[in-house]
Amino acid sequence: MxxxxxxxxxxxxxxxxxxxxxxxxxxxxxxxxxxxxxxxxxxxxxxxxxxxxxxxxxxxxxxxxxxxxxxxxxxxxxxxxxxxxxxxxxxxxxxxxxxxxxxxxxxxxxxxxxxxxxxxxxxxxxxxVLGMPGMTAWAGVTQIMKPKEGETMFVSGAAGAVGSVVCQLGKAKGARVIGSAGSKAKCEWLENEAGIDVALNYKDYKNAAELTKALAEAAPNGVDCYFENVGGMHLEAALNCIGFGGRIALCGMISQYNNQKPEPGPPNLVNLIGRGVMARGFIVSEYIDKAMEFAAEVAPLLMQGKIKxxxxxxxxxxxxxxxxxxxxxxxxxxxxxxxxxxxxx
Ligand SMILES: NC(=O)c1ccc[n+]([C@@H]2O[C@H](COP(=O)([O-])OP(=O)(O)OC[C@H]3O[C@@H](n4cnc5c(N)ncnc54)[C@H](OP(=O)(O)O)[C@@H]3O)[C@@H](O)[C@H]2O)c1
Incomplete structure (x- = not known):
């Protein structure tokens, strides 16, 4: 009633x-x-x-x-x-x-x-995980980044609703996964529970140069795919480390949403050209006709405990x-x- x-x-x-x-x-x-x-x-x-x-x-x-x-x-x-x-x-x-x-x-x-x-x-x-954020993660991974076994994936906002699913789908596909998040507890969860390879607490780095150094150490062979949730210094660091033929899924830039004046873009966008990188923005609704494919892949991984x-x-x-x-x-x-x-x- x-x-x-x-x-x-x-x-x-x-x-x-x-x-x-x-x-x-x-x-x-x-x-x-x-x-x-x-x-x-x-x-x-x-x-x-x-x-x-x-x-x-x-x-x-x-x-x-x-x-x-x-x-x-x-x-x-x-x-x-x-x-x-x-x-x-x-x-x-x-x-x-x-x-x-x-x-x-x-x-x-x-x-x-x-x-x-x-x-x-x-x-x-x-x-x-079984709703809009999970579907967003699945679309960015399977339709845009398409990580291959052994490739390196970097995920910003890695402990969030979208990022945590991206990380675990990346692992399920055999990628080496590096994630960044804003606290020690989130980084520990990413490494110990979600099973990613390296979690970086971005609050330990003052600027894009410092984050680039940490990312380059975690990804000695470069980054093959980048899932963008945050923008700002994360995008700049990712563009510094992206390898030839890299793929970037531009999902969100939460660090910019409350800016009252637009922040200038990263100074190293030119790397997209020389490294032949594909960067694709997307909105999850674009892939709504694939919702059954998403559910068929993610629900079993969830039931098997492979996605936490x-x-x-x-x-x-x-x-x-x-x-x-x-x-x-x-x-x-x-x-x-x-x-x-x-x-x-
Ligand atoms: N394209 C699409 O269709 C689509 C659909 C859904 C979501 N999105 C985008 O995906 C991103 C993640 O969304 P979500 O639903 O998964 O949110 P969420 O990650 O669950 O929540 C937001 C997280 O962002 C991080 N954050 C906030 N401000 C930040 C900053 N200034 N710098 C770095 N990190 C910051 C915080 O985590 P920390 O503690 O790690 O800072 C926060 O917990 C957002 O950009 C969102 O707009 C896009």
Missing amino acids: ATATGKAIFLKDYPAGMPEPSLFEERDIETPSPGAGEMLCRTVWMSVDPYMRGRMRPDIKSYIPAFSLDAPLEGGAVSQVVESNIDGFSPGDYVVDFTGGWKEYYLSKGERTQKVDPNLAPLSSYLG FQESVYEGLNKAPEAFIGLFKGENFGKAVIRVGPDNL
């Missing part, structure tokens, strides 16, 4: 620089009734993701529209169907869709909505702003997820 009103989080104004908690406001909104072709869903888990920062910049044209200040925020969620007027969806079903986050109840038309099995994997993992994952779990919708801001401060370990309500009512 749905309650007459539910909580939802609104953005009061667009942030300049690092978002502040005071920009977010929790309000009560009326629980809507589903009309024909609609269903009422109750959010169980919601995701916070770095791309949401881009939706807080109405001045920049993007692949996805900016958030409105007049409606609750939205984002990926695992939800339970409460009432359904859509064939194929029944009360009690669990679904993932891309609008259910930041609120307790919402209407879905069942478009881009995927049913998920709570017995196959923990519900929250459909927002991480970490989650930072926040309890309660009101914790979502803190979880979101934490993405840009390195406060989350693995996938940041928020438990909005109980698995079952």
Whole structure:
């Protein structure tokens, strides 16, 4: 049973620089009734993701529209169907869709909505390793970098939701994997649990020259593939170490998302030319038709324990702003997820 009103989080104004908690406001909104072709869903888990920062910049044209200040925020969620007027969806079903986050109840038309099995994997993992971040990792590895056995892969943001899956897919394909992350604990997890070859704590290096030196030592034969999550000195170091015929999957540049003025690009882009490097930007939705291939490869690796994952779990919708801001401060370990309500009512 749905309650007459539910909580939802609104953005009061667009942030300049690092978002502040005071920009977010929790309000009560009326629980809507589903009309024909609609269903009422109750959010169980919601995701916070770095791309949401881009939706807080109405001045920049993007692949996805900016958030409105007049409606609750939205984002990926695992939800339970409460009432359904859509064939194929029944009360009690669990679904993932891309609008259910930041609120307790919402209407879905069942478009881009995927049913998920709570017995196959923990519900929250459909927002991480088995969801959009896992699919992003899989696409960058299998469709762009295509690492061969014995090649060297470098991954920035390696302990995060996307990076940790990239690292482990790289290992599964026989690559030597070097990852960078922002704490000793994250680096230890990467080497001891995720099984990568070398983890570099980038906070130990003051600039691109120092990071380049450490990366060159870890990759004496050069880097064959680079998975870019961070930008800035990471990209510069990767371009210094990339080998002939290298491949770069440009997935994200989180170090730049809160910049108020664009930062100049790395001074060594010219290496792309002389070394015949292919650098390809991508958005995961481009590969949506390959979602079954992703699930067929990653779900068994997860079941066999060959892919491990970490989650930072926040309890309660009101914790979502803190979880979101934490993405840009390195406060989350693995996938940041928020438990909005109980698995079952
Ligand atoms: N192209 C696509 O379709 C697509 C899809 C999903 C995600 N992405 C991108 O992939 C990247 C990772 O996303 P995610 O979901 O996996 O996030 P995440 O890694 O789970 O969370 C963000 C992490 O980034 C690191 N970070 C934050 N600010 C940083 C900085 N200034 N310098 C270095 N590291 C910093 C922090 O870890 P540390 O403690 O290691 O600093 C933080 O935990 C992001 O750039 C995101 O935009 C792209």
